[in-house]
Amino acid sequence: MNRAAAARSAGLLSGALLMSSLVVATPVSAAIGEVGVAARAPAIEWQECPEYSDEDLRRLGVSEEKFEEYRQLLGRTECGTISVPLDYDDPAGKQIGIALTRLKAADQKHRRGSLAFNPGGPGGSGYLMPHRIVTNGAELDERYDLIGIDPRGVGSSTKVACPEGQWSERPPGPVTEEHARKAYAETVKINRECAQSNPEFLEQVTAANVARDIDRIRAALGEPKISFLAGSWGAWLGAVLGSLFPGKVDRMWLDSVASPDHRRDTGVEAGAKAAHRNFQRMAAWIAKRDDTYGLGTTTKDVVAGLEDMQKAYDADPLTFTDIDLTVDGTLIAEAAVRPSTQWPRAAQVLKELADAEGPTAPPAVKKMFGPQQDGRELTANxxxxxxxxxxxxxxxxxxxxxxxxxxxxxxxxxxVAATPYVAPCAGWPLPAQKTDLRPFGGSRMLSGHLHESMSPYESTPAMREAIGGTVVTIDDDVHGSAFQVPGCIEKLVDYFETGKRTTTCPGMPLPESAVTRNRV
Structure with a gap:
């Protein structure tokens, strides 16, 4: 029998926004005010880089076959900190430290300039993002100095942490208005306590200020212009960077483009619609593999079967003795909104839940819904x-x-994460700050994924209307795949090296079932 998804706390509502697959962890940050007074001209203080053990590399998501290449890149890396104003309206006031890395171009004779990175989040570390991109096959370090940056509030840059909040667990089954009101009140309380714990710092954690920090880094590097590569929230940051510094940006590629209206309510609606569309694709994929998963031979049968499974688990939730998890209809929904790279695992989860009885969790369920690590700084997020x-x-x-x-x-x-019932920013007392986007100099590529739900494709042409650029259409549903798929990586590198534009890029191919893969 099936039952319902773990009582996920309303804490997810505040913390669970888009996470880029490129997020990596970095060393410990400096405290506020530790960096001292700003110099008249920005300067980078270069220092010894951190050391990374094999375990550190595994934690960063580096596969063992890439260890040697990754360590070679680390050996070429310079690490530094730059002082910037906490508040750019008071440039001589309190300063904070922004941590960065530089991987110098291998071909200095034909060097084109510096290329900065951001992985999204918001709250993701870009400190070692250049290394991840290069080991993925994008040899951008041939003609560019690659600049990894921890944005303010993140990683090794100056940051703060809010007090930990306490949310009530969501009872199994459909969300009631009573629980939703309680979750809303708790979110308001926790968000207020967070903002009021250090409003001086937290009100300055904005994309506009990160863009200003990047422009300071550009000036400190002696570059008249800087190029930029980013995804997800980083695409919003790129749009802000170009809008604020239109003459200081060279080439830019933004993947899984964020919406230019920057409204979470309309963003949730667009994401929910896209998730439903992609679920129909997933259901069709499962139906073609009924001999493997046994969930129905047509898309309609698979969808109807999962609706029935949700109702059954809502009526009779299931808990396990080996992981803190309750299966209800919401957990079925969580399994059904996975990108195509996870369809074999998600389909196996649904197959196991079709007749699960406990007391221990089935293998695929435990793997998908066991303890997870979040690579973002949640306060900064x-x-x-x-x-x-x-x-x-x-x-x-x-x-x-x-x-x-x-x-x-x-x-x-x-x-819960994709279609929350409580506004994640409910009760946040600091004023909302608006940045007007506009077309700017240089060139930019805006890559959108036709079937993605985290950054729905519709955001891409909308962003082009706001800032200009070339839309690149990718026929997949994988957040950030432009940085992962070989054929697209080649086009990305060609664009940064030669300026050649494209309107299409290969996407992540649909997977075979696990059983079929094992037969190959």
């Missing part, structure tokens, strides 16, 4: 979101929208 959140934050609007999504998208509409 919240501050970046809420300081620039221009959408509605009221209980009524979010709750009513959630009920409509559940009706429209019965299987996928209940996912």
């Amino acid at each position: 919240l501050a970046f979101q809420c300081n620039e959140e221009l959408g509605d934050r009221t209980f009524a609007s979010w709750w009513n929208a959630y009920l409509k999504r559940v009706q429209r998208y019965p299987v996928t509409g209940r996912t």
Whole structure:
């Protein structure tokens, strides 16, 4: 029998926004004010780089076959810190430290300049992002100095941590209005306590200030212009960078492009619609492999079977003795909104849940829903979101929208992270800050993924209307795949080296089932 998804706390509502697959961890940061007074001209203080053990590399997601190449890159890396104003309206006031790395171009004779990176999050570390990109096959270090940056509030840059909040667990089964109101009140309380714990610092955690920090780094490097490569929230950062410094940006590639309106409420609606569309693709993929998964021979049968599974687990939730997990209809939704790279595992989870009885969790369920690590700085994530959140934050609007999504998208509409019932920024007391986007100099590539739900494809042409550029269409659903798929990586490198543009890029191919793969 099947039952329902773990009582995920409303804490996910505040913390669970998009996470780039490129996020990596970095060393410990300096305390506020530790860096001292700003110099008249920006300067980078170069210092010894951290050492990374094999275990550190595994934690960073480096595969063992890449260890040697990764260590060679680390051996060429310079590490530094630059002092920048906490508040750019008071440039001579309190200074903070921004941590960065530089991987110098191998071909200095034909060097084109510096290329900075951001992985998204918001709150993701870009400190070692150049190393990840290069080991993925993008040899951008031939003609560019690659600049990894920890944005303010993240990693080795100056940061703060909010007090840990306490949320009530969500009871199994469909979300009730009573629980939603309680979760809203808790979110308001925790967000207020967070912002009020250090408003001087937290109100300055914005994309606009990160863009200003990047421009300081550009000046300190002696570059008249800087190029930029980013994905997810980093695409928003790139749009802000170019809008604020239109004459200082050279070439730019933004993947999994964020919406230019920067409203979480409309973003959730677009994401929920895209998740439903992609779930239909997943259901069709599962139906073609009924001999492997036994979940139905047609898309309609698979969808109907999962709706029935949700109802069964809502009526009779299942808990396990070996992991802290409750299976209900929401957990079925969480399994159904996976990108195609995870379809074999997700389909196996649904197969196991079709007749699970406990007391221990089935293998695929344990692997997918066991303890997970979040590579973002959650305090920075919240501050970046809420300081620039221009959408509605009221209980009524979010709750009513959630009920409509559940009706429209019965299987996928209940996912806590993708379609929350409480505004993540409810109660955030610091004022929302708006950055107006505009077209700017240089050239830029905006790559969108036709079937993605984290950054729906519709955001890409909308961003082009706001800042200009060339839309690159990728036929897959994988967040950030432009940095991972060989054929697209080649086009990306060619663009940065020669300026050659493209309008299409190879995407991540659909997987075979695990059983079929083992037969090959």
